[in-house]
Amino acid sequence: MSVWALITMIVVLGILWGGFVAVLALAISKENRKNLRKD
Amino acid sequence: MVNIERFSSRWGLVISVIGIAVGTGNIWRFPRIAATNGGGSFLIPWIIFLFLWSIPLMIAEFGIGKSTRYGPVGSFATLLGKRFAWMGVFVAFVATAIMFYYSVVAGWCLRYLMMTLTSQLFQVDNHTEDWATFIGSGWQPAFFHFTAITIGALIIRKGVVHGIERANRFLIPSLLLLIIISAVRAVTLPGAYEGLQFLFTPEFSNLLDYRVWLQALTQNAWDTGAGWGLILTYAVYMREKEDVPLNAALIGLGNNSVSLLAAITIFCTVFALVPEQAGEILQTPGPANTGLTFIWIPQLFYQMPGGAFFATFFFLALTFAALSSLISMLELATRVFMDMKMSRSKALSLVYVGTLVLGLPSALSVDFFLNQDWTWGIALMVSGAFIAIAVTRYGAERFRSQQINSEGSDIHVGHWYNYLVQYAIPLQVVVLITWWFYQVIQADPRGWWNPFLPESVGTCILQWGVVILVFLFFNKIIADRTLGR
Numbered sequence: 001m002s003v004w005a006l007i008t009m010i011v012v013l014g015i016l017w018g019g020f021v022a023v024l025a026l027a028i029s030k031e032n033r034k035n036l037r038k039d
Numbered sequence: 040m041v042n043i044e045r046f047s048s049r050w051g052l053v054i055s056v057i058g059i060a061v062g063t064g065n066i067w068r069f070p071r072i073a074a075t076n077g078g079g080s081f082l083i084p085w086i087i088f089l090f091l092w093s094i095p096l097m098i099a100e101f102g103i104g105k106s107t108r109y110g111p112v113g114s115f116a117t118l119l120g121k122r123f124a125w126m127g128v129f130v131a132f133v134a135t136a137i138m139f140y141y142s143v144v145a146g147w148c149l150r151y152l153m154m155t156l157t158s159q160l161f162q163v164d165n166h167t168e169d170w171a172t173f174i175g176s177g178w179q180p181a182f183f184h185f186t187a188i189t190i191g192a193l194i195i196r197k198g199v200v201h202g203i204e205r206a207n208r209f210l211i212p213s214l215l216l217l218i219i220i221s222a223v224r225a226v227t228l229p230g231a232y233e234g235l236q237f238l239f240t241p242e243f244s245n246l247l248d249y250r251v252w253l254q255a256l257t258q259n260a261w262d263t264g265a266g267w268g269l270i271l272t273y274a275v276y277m278r279e280k281e282d283v284p285l286n287a288a289l290i291g292l293g294n295n296s297v298s299l300l301a302a303i304t305i306f307c308t309v310f311a312l313v314p315e316q317a318g319e320i321l322q323t324p325g326p327a328n329t330g331l332t333f334i335w336i337p338q339l340f341y342q343m344p345g346g347a348f349f350a351t352f353f354f355l356a357l358t359f360a361a362l363s364s365l366i367s368m369l370e371l372a373t374r375v376f377m378d379m380k381m382s383r384s385k386a387l388s389l390v391y392v393g394t395l396v397l398g399l400p401s402a403l404s405v406d407f408f409l410n411q412d413w414t415w416g417i418a419l420m421v422s423g424a425f426i427a428i429a430v431t432r433y434g435a436e437r438f439r440s441q442q443i444n445s446e447g448s449d450i451h452v453g454h455w456y457n458y459l460v461q462y463a464i465p466l467q468v469v470v471l472i473t474w475w476f477y478q479v480i481q482a483d484p485r486g487w488w489n490p491f492l493p494e495s496v497g498t499c500i501l502q503w504g505v506v507i508l509v510f511l512f513f514n515k516i517i518a519d520r521t522l523g524r
């Protein structure tokens with residue numbers, strides 16, 4: 001695979017999949033904190 | 040206002056809204072558009088417009104639905120005043136008009152799923168002929184359209200928690216699992232690496248081509264569900280102290296991640312199995328833009344070890360994606376009538392019968408289908424503009440501070456949002472509509488104005504004009520029935 005293809009793949013997957021996982025982790029932690037406060 | 044059902048949890052809402060966003064467009068349109076617009080160089084503007092178009096509009100829809108607790112018609116009348124209810128009716132009508140023919144598309148997916156389950160798919164000699172026979176038969180697309188809309192109606196009938204949420208809790212994780220398994224299988228095929236190379240290699244000269252940027256924007260406008268009024272409808276059922284911006288980001292990123300997984304699966308499969316024909320297969324739209332899905336995919340799976348198994352996976356995923364989007368369109372139309380004080384069962388019966396009847400022309404005629412796809416696909420941009428206008432007239436700053444950064448919000452949205460919704464989104468709409476119309480005028484300088492051609496500027500102006508005039512005429516009656524006198 002060419003260097004540019006590899007760089008593009010890492011950047012695109014990083015933003016989309018990495019972004020998705022990061023936002024999901026943040027949402028889960030915020031939600032857990034809200035639930036703890038409720039309890 | 041009567042008591043409105045609520046999603047049982049944040050995850051019930053998120054999964055249901057991902058169900059809106061992930062549809063057939065992710066699986067059959069995205070790979071073709073990415074292939075014809077330079078692969079890697081298309082992905083860059085496509086990600087940029089996720090943040091400039093899709094996520095800001097999703098945030099707007101969440102905020103509007105959550106604050107007004109009305110579907111599109113009541114929302115616009117509440118935010119802008121009763122005089123502007125017609126704008127909400129237009130947004131609702133566009134999504135409903137799309138539902139009429141989307142149910143036909145869901146029916147096509149069901150037909151191919153049935154063929155894989157009964158092992159008939161691989162007995163077909165000529166898939167182009169088989170597709171033509173199926174579409175030309177009339178009764179078959181009509182039958183599967185009836186089946187798809189009936190399944191959707193049976194889900195919606197049970198309400199939000201027991202219908203929409205429960206269905207999506209099954210459909211979406213299953214869909215993700217099916218796509219992930221298919222993608223893993225595809226990238227492990229010998230020669231699949233060429234597919235990844237084609238998908239991710241950027242041709243930097245393409246980034247200077249405005250058409251690549253406009254195609255990237257169009258793809259975001261059509262396949263994320265932002266600006267359709269569907270997210271606004273589900274937001275009606277959000278819990279009181281629910282987050283808006285983080286959920287919107289999660290759904291936008293999730294939707295585009297699924298598109299990318301689908302593209303990886305298809306590119307790797309095509310390059311591994313028929314490398315010499317890969318360009319033609321990926322870039323040729325075929326009849327009703329379905330060439331890749333219904334003509335090539337069966338032939339590709341036929342050549343693959345364990346192909347029957349993976350073909351079933353693929354068409355099951357496609358059917359789940361279609362159904363999860365279809366039920367959101369059904370719910371939008373049903374919500375509009377429920378806001379007019381109708382019971383769910385009565386409103387749903389009306390929408391169900393209406394869809395059965397008004398979807399029939401698209402099931403029976405490909406030309407009619409293409410006309411509706413063109414007319415209301417472009418009208419979606421107008422819907423997006425109307426939502427941005429609603430926020431702007433309400434006051435972007437007031438909307439941001441009261442409806443987005445409200446109690447329960449997990450992150451703070453800054454002033455940048457005001458600029459995006461006030462200027463960037465309307466500008467994108469104007470540029471997109473101008474470009475699409477310009478393309479039609481270039482392609483057919485003599486017939487572009489003719490309203491009786493399937494894809495013309497004339498047909499858009501005529502159909503949009505008629506529905507807007509009708510909605511303006513009945514504006515007061517509709518607004519009064521929704522909000523009360």
